[in-house]
Each structure stands twice: as structure tokens, then as C-alpha cells.
Amino acid sequence: MNKINLKGCGTALVTPFRNGEVDYDAFAALVDSQVAAGIDFLVPLGTTGETPCLTDEEKIKVLTLAKERSCGKPVVAGVGTNSLEHTIANIRLLEPHGVDVFLVVVPYYNKPPQEGMYRYFKAVAESTRKPVLLYNVPGRTGANLEAATTLRLAQIDNIIGIKEASSNRGQILDIIAGRPEGFLVLSGNDDETFPLMKAGADGVISVASNVAPVPVAKLAHAMLEGKVEKAAGLHEKLSPLFRNCFVESNPIPAKAALAAMGMMENELRLPLVPAQQKTYDLMVETVKNLGLL
Numbered sequence: 306m307n308k309i310n311l312k313g314c315g316t317a318l319v320t321p322f323r324n325g326e327v328d329y330d331a332f333a334a335l336v337d338s339q340v341a342a343g344i345d346f347l348v349p350l351g352t353t354g355e356t357p358c359l360t361d362e363e364k365i366k367v368l369t370l371a372k373e374r375s376c377g378k379p380v381v382a383g384v385g386t387n388s389l390e391h392t393i394a395n396i397r398l399l400e401p402h403g404v405d406v407f408l409v410v411v412p413y414y415n416k417p418p419q420e421g422m423y424r425y426f427k428a429v430a431e432s433t434r435k436p437v438l439l440y441n442v443p444g445r446t447g448a449n450l451e452a453a454t455t456l457r458l459a460q461i462d463n464i465i466g467i468k469e470a471s472s473n474r475g476q477i478l479d480i481i482a483g484r485p486e487g488f489l490v491l492s493g494n495d496d497e498t499f500p501l502m503k504a505g506a507d508g509v510i511s512v513a514s515n516v517a518p519v520p521v522a523k524l525a526h527a528m529l530e531g532k533v534e535k536a537a538g539l540h541e542k543l544s545p546l547f548r549n550c551f552v553e554s555n556p557i558p559a560k561a562a563l564a565a566m567g568m569m570e571n572e573l574r575l576p577l578v579p580a581q582q583k584t585y586d587l588m589v590e591t592v593k594n595l596g597l598l
Contacts, residue, residue, distance in 0.1 A: 368380070440470070515562075
């Protein structure tokens with residue numbers, strides 16, 4: 306398979322809302338700002354995009370808009386659920402609308418064993434000719450995709466990599482060491498981008514880059530170019546943002562920051578709610594310190 310280049314920094318895009326509806330104008334402006342900032346690829350319809358709370362029609366519109374404004378940058382769309390049938394239905398729904406890669410999370414809530422995960426991801430990959438990116442985030446799913454299973458799945462032609470957000474450094478290093486040529490390993494946590502790329506990872510799917518796309522992209526690019534000292538400085542500068550984006554459930558703090566910056570309303574869909582006042586104040590201080598406000 307011709308493997309799409311997802312090295313560097315991709316942004317896990319938030320979905321703006323206004324008065325209960327998706328704010329497509331704000332989303333378009335967000336995508337434009339990401340492209341202009343030098344982000345390498347776009348990731349709508351993931352965890353950060355509150356995708357479980359979007360209708361099928363909204364998913365199609367969000368994906369279509371991201372693709373139309375991507376300026377040729379790859380678009381990676383989240384489709385994973387905890388049901389094979391529903392995941393494949395999402396693939397069929399979005400496949401005609403310009404998606405380049407499908408991001409598929411480990412099935413949540415039902416806590417599958419490793420063999421179940423292997424068969425699930427294999428079946429997902431066989432259901433499409435598009436590339437598939439695995440997504441391991443046990444803090445949200447309740448199940449961990451182990452390195453051995455990831456490496457087994459890496460042998461499937463159109464499974465092109467993994468977004469690893471387990472924070473299990475040994476496990477991620479095992480994947481990096483054992484992966485076949487061309488299999489991507491992307492950090493799923495902003496605060497781990499620098500150490501994981503130093504160990505050989507290929508980039509990050511970032512939440513913080515919604516708020517500060519230029520320096521977050523520069524960090525990833527510096528690591529790809531071997532400019533470790535420059536990247537270390539950016540990592541240190543950005544660490545408060547990385548940390549503060551997760552003081553409440555993602556994307557609550559990121560949306561607070563974006564609202565303070567005038568990019569969208571501070572609105573989420575239930576069961577998520579806007580940031581507590583102390584979180585809002587913290588995010589205002591954080592973006593001010595970065596010169597973004």
C-alpha cells in the first residue's frame with residue numbers, strides 16, 4: 306500500500322458549537338489556522354471532537370469541510386466504536402467524503418482480550434481499502450492494546466501505524482523497536498511527544514495544537530530534523546499548556562482557551578460541560594504566557 310505520510314504534527318480538532326449546533330464557520334476558521342500554522346495533517350472526529358455526540362449528518366459535514374480546506378494535507382477521521390458492525394458502518398458513511406486514513410480506537414467498555422482486539426482490527430482493516438491507524442488510549446477505553454498485538458497487526462498491509470496514548474513507555478519503546486519498516490508510531494499525549502520522538506517515534510496527534518499550532522508543529526519538526534536542543538526548549542515552553550489541557554476532561558480546557566482567544570464559543574455537548582471558572586482562568590493565563598492573547 307502507498308502509505309500516506311503522517312509524520313510530524315497532526316491536530317485532533319475540536320468541534321465548535323453555537324447554540325447547540327455545530328458552528329461550521331468557526332470550524333472552517335480553525336482548520337484554516339491549522340493549515341497556515343504548518344500542521345502536517347488534520348484529525349477531525351476523534352475524542353477531542355466530541356464525536357460520540359455528533360449525528361451522522363454532522364460527521365459528514367465536518368469531514369467534508371476539513372477536506373475542502375486541508376490544502377492537500379492528509380485528513381484522518383475517527384470511526385472507532387465498541388462494535389465491529391458500527392465501526393464498519395462509520396467507515397461506509399465517511400468513505401465517500403474525502404477521508405485519507407481511518408483512526409480506529411480500541412473498543413471501549415467491553416474490555417476485549419488481545420485475541421479479540423487482533424480479530425477486530427483485522428476485520429476493520431479488511432472492510433476498507435483505505436489505510437487504518439490504530440489508537441490505544443486505555444485511560445478512556447479500559448483496555449490496553451499490548452505491544453505484541455500491535456506488532457502482529459502491523460503485518461496487515463493497510464494498518465499503517467498507531468496513535469499510542471497509553472503512557473506505558475516500555476510498551477511504546479517495544480513497538481518502536483519491533484515495528485516493520487514504515488509502520489508509524491505517533492504520540493497520543495502532548496507531554497510525551499519530545500521523549501517519544503527522541504526514542505524514534507514519528508510525531509504526535511496533538512490536542513494542544515488546537516490552541517498553539519505554530520510552536521507545537523515546530524517542536525515535532527525540530528525532532529524530525531534532529532534539532533534536539535531546539536525541540537527541548539519548545540517542550541519546556543509548552544509544558545504548562547500540555548499539562549493544563551488535561552486538568553479537566555479533554556476537550557474542556559482546550560475549548561476554554563479557544564473561547565478566550567475568540568475562536569469559538571465555550572460550548573460543549575452533554576455529558577461534557579464548559580470549564581469551571583478556575584480552569585477557564587488557568588487557560589487564559591496559559592495562553593497569555595505563550596503570547597497568544
